[in-house]
Amino acid sequence: MAKVRGSDAGPPLDGRTAWSCVAALFMGPQNHSRFNEAAQELGLTAGALKALLTIHHHGEQPMRDLATALHCDASMITQIVDALEARGLAERVPSPTDRRVKLVRLTRAGHRAFDRAMAHLSVAPEAVLRLSAQEQATLARLLLKALSLADPPIDPPNLRPAR
Amino acid sequence: MAKVRGSDAGPPLDGRTAWSCVAALFMGPQNHSRFNEAAQELGLTAGALKALLTIHHHGEQPMRDLATALHCDASMITQIVDALEARGLAERVPSPTDRRVKLVRLTRAGHRAFDRAMAHLSVAPEAVLRLSAQEQATLARLLLKALSLADPPIDPPNLRPAR
DNA sequence: TATTGTTATACTCTATAACTATA
DNA sequence: TATAGTTATAGAGTATAACAATA
Numbered sequence: 163m164a165k166v167r168g169s170d171a172g173p174p175l176d177g178r179t180a181w182s183c184v185a186a187l188f189m190g191p192q193n194h195s196r197f198n199e200a201a202q203e204l205g206l207t208a209g210a211l212k213a214l215l216t217i218h219h220h221g222e223q224p225m226r227d228l229a230t231a232l233h234c235d236a237s238m239i240t241q242i243v244d245a246l247e248a249r250g251l252a253e254r255v256p257s258p259t260d261r262r263v264k265l266v267r268l269t270r271a272g273h274r275a276f277d278r279a280m281a282h283l284s285v286a287p288e289a290v291l292r293l294s295a296q297e298q299a300t301l302a303r304l305l306l307k308a309l310s311l312a313d314p315p316i317d318p319p320n321l322r323p324a325r
Numbered sequence: 326m327a328k329v330r331g332s333d334a335g336p337p338l339d340g341r342t343a344w345s346c347v348a349a350l351f352m353g354p355q356n357h358s359r360f361n362e363a364a365q366e367l368g369l370t371a372g373a374l375k376a377l378l379t380i381h382h383h384g385e386q387p388m389r390d391l392a393t394a395l396h397c398d399a400s401m402i403t404q405i406v407d408a409l410e411a412r413g414l415a416e417r418v419p420s421p422t423d424r425r426v427k428l429v430r431l432t433r434a435g436h437r438a439f440d441r442a443m444a445h446l447s448v449a450p451e452a453v454l455r456l457s458a459q460e461q462a463t464l465a466r467l468l469l470k471a472l473s474l475a476d477p478p479i480d481p482p483n484l485r486p487a488r
Numbered sequence: 489t490a491t492t493g494t495t496a497t498a499c500t501c502t503a504t505a506a507c508t509a510t511a
Numbered sequence: 512t513a514t515a516g517t518t519a520t521a522g523a524g525t526a527t528a529a530c531a532a533t534a
Contacts, residue, residue, distance in 0.1 A: 173469070173481050175462035181449035182482030183468030184347055189360075189378050189446060190479065191394060197352075207501065215352050226515060231354060235503060240517055262510045262515040283352060286344035289475035297467055299338035304456065304464050305346035306336070312452035316353065318336050319345030370524065389492065398526060403494055425492040425533045 187287045200282040204275050205249060209234075211279060213242045214268070217252060218276045219316075222267035224257065251275050277320055284319060350450045363445040367438050368412060372397075374442060376405045377431070380415060381439045385430035387420065414438050440483055447482060 173179045187193065201211040216231050217223070225243065229236045243266055246252035251272035257263035268276065293301065309316040336342045350356065364374040372395075379394050380386065388406065392399045406429055409415035414435035420426035431439065456464065472479040
């Protein structure tokens with residue numbers, strides 16, 4: 163397979179092009195509402211689902227840190243964590259070192275909710291499933307490798323029911 | 326490279342796993358707000374940007390069809406198209422066959438806005454850029470192929486300034 | 489009468505400001 | 512005094528309902 167180059171021969175074969183394709187697939191007509199759908203399925207707002215993903219990713223952490231990660235005001239976090247707590251997906255724990263601080267962490271149900279959300283977000287577009295089995299395997303291998311190269315590394319997908 | 330299989334040997338190497346990785350990367354801390362950012366950069370709401378992408382994808386179409394594609398009420402479309410029109414990104418054209426119907430289409434500025442939005446959405450995560458040049462090339466090739474297999478086929482990314 | 493699109497209005501989600509408790 | 516989190520309130524975005532024009 164020869165490398166295609168030059169101004170009129172197509173886009174450069176690099177990571178940027180690769181991710182452009184991902185964006186095109188993700189924003190395609192069949193996918194562009196996945197996130198909101200996943201949130202609705204869990205009875206959450208988009209903001210609350212974002213928070214849930216972030217808590218899962220960073221683990222137990224102060225409310226304040228969550229506000230920083232989500233680029234929003236602390237009061238927003240109060241409301242969002244209220245919603246998560248009301249649904250039994252997260253809980254507040256007093257910090258052992260600073261009595262002003264409350265830590266947030268996911269409950270067992272919260273982890274299950276995370277898995278459900280990712281399952282919904284992971285439904286592959288038709289176009290990807292039309293690649294040959296071998297091509298899909300190569301794609302999966304490369305992307306799993308990318309996950310492992312992230313800093314910090316991202317866990318490989320958990321496609322089975324729940325933890 | 327041997328194929329890894331079995332219940333404890335890792336996720337299956339298929340399209341679903343591949344797309345799960347994409348979702349994990351897309352929803353990662355550095356990426357999960359890209360869509361809103363892209364909208365804000367253009368001075369649009371998320372809904373308006375969705376509409377812009379849809380109009381680009383489907384081309385000139387009745388307001389009603391847009392409402393169907395976006396799963397929302399027609400009145401929402403009125404408001405969104407008002408916003409796009411106010412920014413010179415789209416325009417209403419009377420249907421030649423049915424005087425009740427108005428067609429919506431992107432202006433030249435609208436197409437430029439689309440390109441800007443996609444450029445913003447296409448910024449690859451660090452993790453992808455850490456793959457070797459050859460791995461990135463393979464990834465790009467496979468994803469470009471997937472785009473071409475979509476129904477209807479999706480245009481390869483336009484990474485240069487504007488049309 | 490049925491359908492397209494608009495206008496008017498209410499609701500949800502998010503952002504801003506003032507407040508309490510602790511450091 | 513400075514910081515963490517909460518409460519109260521206002522604003523933006525979206526959805527619902529009633530309406531005018533055309534089929």
